[in-house]
Amino acid sequence: MKRLLYIAIIAVTFSACSGDRKINKAAADYGHADAQTLIETAGSMTLLELEGYILGVKATEYDYRESGHEKAADLYIEGFEKHIRENSDSLANIIF
Numbered sequence: 001m002k003r004l005l006y007i008a009i010i011a012v013t014f015s016a017c018s019g020d021r022k023i024n025k026a027a028a029d030y031g032h033a034d035a036q037t038l039i040e041t042a043g044s045m046t047l048l049e050l051e052g053y054i055l056g057v058k059a060t061e062y063d064y065r066e067s068g069h070e071k072a073a074d075l076y077i078e079g080f081e082k083h084i085r086e087n088s089d090s091l092a093n094i095i096f
Helices: 002-044 047-066 070-087 088-093
Strands: none
Touching: 002 047, 002 070, 002 088, 047 070, 070 088
16 A cells, blocks of 8 residues: 555656646747747837837746746746847847
């Protein structure tokens, strides 16, 4: 009986870790995608629209944190910033 309980605990732990990995991967990809969207549309945005987009990015980060996904929030922002810095120096200078 103890062995069955131990196996059940391990199974639950691994499934939770797998779910976290999926969320973290999705968050990083989402950060890259949001950055690419900004790069593609920034030229036609007003300064106010650009600020609104950045606020939306920060809101997404906040949503991850509020949902208890601290690592996903960090990966989202890191993905966003990295993609901007690697693909648009001029936009990176404006934002960061």
